[in-house]
Amino acid sequence: MDANIKRFIGDAALRRDEIGESPCEVHSFQRGKELYFLKTSPAVYAETTYSVLREAAVLQWLSGRINVPEVMLTAQDDQREYMITRAVPGKPLAALIETKQPVLDLFTESLRQVQSVSIANCPFDSTAAVRLRELEFLVSQGLIDEDFDFDQWPGLHTPQDLLARLHATMPQEDLVFSHGDLGDSNIFVTDHDELHFIDLGRGGKADRWLDIAFVHRNLSEEISAASARKFLAQLPFPDAPQKREFFEQLDELF
Template identity: 75%
Template sequence: MLPPAIHHFIGDAVLQRDPIGESPCAVHSFRRANELYFLKTSPAVYASTTYSVLREAAVLQWLSGKVNVPEVVLTAQDERQEYMITRAVPGVPLAQRLSTELFQTALRQLQSIAIADCPFDASAAVRLRELAFLVSQGLIDQDYDLEAWPGLTTPQDLLAHLHATVPQEDLVFSHGDLGDSNIFVTDKDELYFIDLGRGGKADRWLDIAFIHRNLREDLSTKAATQFLKNLDRPDSPSRRQFFEQLDELF
C-alpha cells in the first residue's frame, strides 16, 4: 500500500515498471494529465546509503537552477520504503547519441557547480563506510567480477584494497554514476541529469572514470582515449582504477 499522498497523486494511473537500472530501487512510470512521471522507491534498509531516494530528492532540489535535473513533485516514507515522484525530463538517453563531445559537456557542467555550500558528502571515506555496511549486510551486487584485478577474489579483499589505496581527493560536484543512461539530451543538445542519489562532493576523477569506462565499453577504446586527451589535466590511471573498483560491488 502506498502512502496516502503518493496514492492520491497517482490516482487511477497505471504504474509501469521500468526494467532499466541495476540498483535495488524500483522505478515505475505513469501518466497524469498527459504528463509523464516516475515513482521511485528504495527499501528502508538502504536509508543510510546513496540508494536512498530521499537523499536523491534532496540532491535534485539543491541542484535545481544549477543544472537541468528532474523536478521533484512529492516525497514520502513509511516503515517499509522511501518514495519519490519526479516529472520526466525531455530528450533521449545519451546512449542513443553517444559521443565524447556530449560527455565532455556533461562533465564540464557538473564540475563547474560551486560546492562551498554543498551539503552532500560523497567522498571516498563516505562511500567506503557505505560499502562496508552493504558488505556486512549481504546487500552488494552479486554479479561482481574481480577478474580484472589479480589478487582480489572476495568482496572483503576488494574493500581492504580500497582502504589501502584511497587517493588524495580533489573535490568537485560529482554525479556519482555518470553513464549514458543517466544523461538525457534534447534535439538542441541540452543536457538533463537523472539518478543522482550518489551526487555530492567527491573527487573529480570519479565521474571521469565512469565516462572513460562507458566510452571504452560502448563506443571504442579510441574514443575513450580521445576523451582523456581532451581533459584539462594529465590522466591519472590509478585514480580512475580506484573508482572503477569502488563501483564493482554496487
C-alpha cells in the same frame, strides 16, 4: 503505499522500468500529457546513497544549477521511501549510441557542467571515505551486487579483498561536485543539445576522477578504446589511471 503518493498517481497505470541495477524500483506513469516517475527504495537503504529521500534532496539543491528532474512529492513509511519526479525532456545518450550517433562531445560537456557546480555550500558528502563506509555496511548486510567480476584486477577474489585494497589505495581527493553515476543512461539530450541529468542519489562532493572514470569506462565498453582515449586526451589535466581504477573498483559491488 503512502496515501499522498497514491493520491498523486490516482488511477494511472504504473509501468515498471527495468533499466538499472540498483535495489530501487522505478515506475513511470502518465497524468494528462505529463510523464512522471515513481522511485522507491527499501528502508534498509535509508542511510546509503540508494535512499530516494537523499536523491530528492540532491535534486532540489541542484535545481537552478544544472538541469535535473523536478521533485513533485516525497514520502516514507516503515517499509520504503518514495519520490515522484517529472520526466526530463530528450533522449538518453544510450539511445544515441545505439543508433551510432556521436556522443563524445556530449559526454565532455556533461562532465563540464556537473563539475562546474560550486561545492562552496554543498551539503552532500560523497567522498571516498564516506562511500567506503557505505560499501562496508552493504557488504556486512549481504546487500551487494553478487554479479561482480574481479578478473581485471589481479589479487582480488572476495569482497573482503576489495575492501582491503580500497583502504590501502585511498586517494588524496581533489573535490568537485560529482554526479556519482555519470553514464549514458543518466544523461539526456534534447534536439537543441540541452543536457539533463537523472539518477543523482550518489551526487555530492567527491573527487573529480570519479565521474571521469565512469565516462571513460562507458566509452570503452559501448563505443571504443580509441574514443575513451580521446576523451582523456581532451581533459585540461593529465590522466590519473590509479584514481580511475580506485573508483571503478569502488563501484564494482554497487
